[in-house]
Amino acid sequence: MKQTNVKNKMARLLCAFLCLTLLCGAVFMTSCNKEDPSDADATDEVEQGSESDAIHELNENGKVEVLVFNTDAPKGTKISKKMLDVIEMDPENLPRNVVTETSKVTGKYATKDFYKGDYVIAKRVSDTKPLEVNGDTVNQEITKSDSEFLVVTDYVKANTGEDLYDNLQMLINKNPGRTLYFPDGEYIISRSLKTYSEPKKSTSFYFSSGAILKAADTWKNEDQLRALICLGTVEVKPVNDIRTPGSNFYVMGGIFDGNGKADGISIDGGRETLIKDVVIVNTRYGIHIKEGTNNKSSDSDIDDVTIIGNGLSNSIGITMIGLDNTVSNARISNVKTGIQTSGGVFLNNCTVENTTDMENVVGFSGGEAWVSNCVAINCDVAFSVGGKRGFYKQCMAIWTKDTGKTSVMFDCGGGKLGCALIGCEAEFFDKESANLYLRAGAGGKGRVVSPVYDPALCDASDCTSAYVEDGTNVLSPIPVNKED
Numbered sequence: 001m002k003q004t005n006v007k008n009k010m011a012r013l014l015c016a017f018l019c020l021t022l023l024c025g026a027v028f029m030t031s032c033n034k035e036d037p038s039d040a041d042a043t044d045e046v047e048q049g050s051e052s053d054a055i056h057e058l059n060e061n062g063k064v065e066v067l068v069f070n071t072d073a074p075k076g077t078k079i080s081k082k083m084l085d086v087i088e089m090d091p092e093n094l095p096r097n098v099v100t101e102t103s104k105v106t107g108k109y110a111t112k113d114f115y116k117g118d119y120v121i122a123k124r125v126s127d128t129k130p131l132e133v134n135g136d137t138v139n140q141e142i143t144k145s146d147s148e149f150l151v152v153t154d155y156v157k158a159n160t161g162e163d164l165y166d167n168l169q170m171l172i173n174k175n176p177g178r179t180l181y182f183p184d185g186e187y188i189i190s191r192s193l194k195t196y197s198e199p200k201k202s203t204s205f206y207f208s209s210g211a212i213l214k215a216a217d218t219w220k221n222e223d224q225l226r227a228l229i230c231l232g233t234v235e236v237k238p239v240n241d242i243r244t245p246g247s248n249f250y251v252m253g254g255i256f257d258g259n260g261k262a263d264g265i266s267i268d269g270g271r272e273t274l275i276k277d278v279v280i281v282n283t284r285y286g287i288h289i290k291e292g293t294n295n296k297s298s299d300s301d302i303d304d305v306t307i308i309g310n311g312l313s314n315s316i317g318i319t320m321i322g323l324d325n326t327v328s329n330a331r332i333s334n335v336k337t338g339i340q341t342s343g344g345v346f347l348n349n350c351t352v353e354n355t356t357d358m359e360n361v362v363g364f365s366g367g368e369a370w371v372s373n374c375v376a377i378n379c380d381v382a383f384s385v386g387g388k389r390g391f392y393k394q395c396m397a398i399w400t401k402d403t404g405k406t407s408v409m410f411d412c413g414g415g416k417l418g419c420a421l422i423g424c425e426a427e428f429f430d431k432e433s434a435n436l437y438l439r440a441g442a443g444g445k446g447r448v449v450s451p452v453y454d455p456a457l458c459d460a461s462d463c464t465s466a467y468v469e470d471g472t473n474v475l476s477p478i479p480v481n482k483e484d
Contacts, residue, residue, distance in 0.1 A: 056091060056100055063088035066098050066119060067105065073114040079125065081106050097122040128166055149181045149206070158185025163216050165189040176201035182254060184210030190218050192225040192262075195249070197232035197269030205229065207254025207278075215262035225266070227288060228256050232269030250274035258283035260310050266290060267300050267322070276303045282310050286332070289320040289342075297344075298322030302330060309335035311356050316340055320366075338376070341366025353377040359405075363397070371395055381408045382426070389446075390419035399429040406434040409453070416444025417467050425452035427477050434459040442466050452477050 056064040070085045081102055099105050099120040108125040152158075156167045164187050171180060172193060177200055195203040207213070213228050225233065229251060249270060256264045256278060264280035266288040267273050280286040286307035292298030302318065307330070309315035317332035319340040330350040332338045338352025345366065352363040354377065363376030365384040372393045376382035382397030397409045409426040410417075417440040428435040437453045440446075440463055448467045452475045455462075468474065 056094065058091065059088065061088060064091050064094055064100060066094065066100050067102065068120065069114050069116055069118050071116055073110045075110055075113050077110045079105055079108055079110060084120065095119050095121070128170055150175050150178050152180055152182050153185070158183070158187055161188065163188055163190045165191050168193055172203050176203070179204040179206055182207045182211040182213070184208050186212045186214055188214050188216050189228065190216040191220050191222055192227055192230045194225070194230050194233050196234045197236045202232070202249040202270060204249045205251045207252065209253060211254045212257055213254060214257040215259040217259065219259065219261040227263040227266035228258065230266045230268050231273055232267065236269040250276065251278060252276045254278055256280045258310070263288055264307070267298055271299050273298065273300045274303070275300070275305060278305050280305065280307045284310060284312065284314060285316050285319055287318045289322045289325055292322040296322060297324045300325045302327040304329045307332045307335070311358070313358065317352065320345060336361055337365055338363045338379070339365070341369045343368045345369045347371045347374055349373045351375045351377070352379060354379045378403070380405055381411045383409065384411045384413060385419050386413050386415060388418050392419060392424055393422045395424045396427070398427045402429050402432045404433050406436060408436045408439050410438045412440035414441065416441045417446030418444050419446045420449065421446070421451065422449040423452065425477055428454065428457045431457050436462045438462060438464040438467065440467070450475060
């Protein structure tokens with residue numbers, strides 16, 4: 001009897017051992033089949049579907065046609081139709097987020113690596129190419145930087161010769177209210193970089209002295225935008241004060257190369273915008289200031305800029321439609337018109353030099369302007385003042401050669417003089433061609449005070465004497481030794 005109990009006890013122990021073994025095996029198998037936590041996103045993307053998933057259209061075989069890659073597509077690859085094949089699958093076995101229509105994926109970019117035979121998963125493609133840093137791809141979903149300055153080369157690589165427009169525009173969009181810093185290097189773009197006029201979203205640009213923003217050979221104008229950088233052109237809103245943070249954004253430093261295809265910088269919206277210490281070359285318009293959002297007032301400040309145009313008949317160094325702007329220390333050449341002003345403009349210490357053989361080159365042109373210490377060199381018309389009021393003080397025009405054409409210091413465009421010309425000097429080359437200090441109709445309300453020029457070198461049609469203020473003497477310039 002005792003022996004029977006022992007046998008029963010041994011049997012129960014053996015049974016318990018077998019059950020425990022089976023249980024451990026099941027746990028082990030379950031553990032082996034678990035997802036790797038580090039690949040959770042990818043696993044979720046290809047999770048098996050269920051009846052609650054989106055209903056896909058079945059073909060005549062009762063299957064769903066899905067897309068798979070017939071080649072490897074590393075992260076950043078632009079997906080084309082020829083890279084895709086169509087296969088049939090049972091509806092109940094469909095991976096979640098699988099793409100079934102070619103039109104929904106062609107032309108987009110892979111945001112993760114795909115391999116031959118992989119399903120096309122919607123979460124792993126994007127309209128925008130992933131950013132690159134030092135040749136390696138980085139996270140496309142850039143968050144707003146905690147730093148005031150966002151260093152561009154943390155996200156794109158300079159000097160590649162490739163179009164960086166998509167990536168740079170994304171940096172602007174993802175980082176409202178921040179400053180983008182461009183270290184030395186060449187950055188090529190195929191379209192205008194666009195910023196918001198909304199103060200809290202405005203973007204500023206800070207370029208090192210060796211940073212070059214250049215228009216690609218494949219440059220595309222879009223929506224009337226032609227400049228390399230268009231400031232305040234997105235979500236244009238009235239900005240009527242300068243106290244709101246972000247109202248006064250800026251572009252500082254760097255070289256802007258229009259490559260004969262693009263303009264330099266345009267100010268499309270906002271207020272108190274600053275452009276400073278920049279060099280702009282090979283452009284139709286160097287700087288274009290459009291109507292401001294404060295009753296057409298843009299209140300922009302342009303300081304210490306160098307502009308070398310493309311030498312074409314429609315080229316302008318700086319053109320302004322918006323009102324109430326200030327331009328200081330500008331040096332402009334190789335353009336048809338140096339500075340074209342609007343109303344309420346202040347110009348100081350600016351120089352325009354005609355370095356071309358173009359006809360009818362104008363140094364300074366426009367409406368109401370307060371101009372001081374500005375110089376025009378070898379321009380057919382140094383200052384086109386129209387008939388409007390203005391103020392020109394201690395300005396100068398210099399001609400170093402005989403152009404064979406009429407050289408004019410101040411031209412009223414067929415109207416009467418309406419502005420004041422005070423202490424302005426004209427150094428005519430000689431009298432081989434006609435020289436005019438002032439070309440204007442008689443009877444205007446303007447006046448000429450202490451002009452400096454040699455009347456003996458002027459043509460008989462010069463009308464300066466009709467406007468010289470009583471008691472004012474005409475001064476002769478210091479003789480210039482032509483041989484020097």
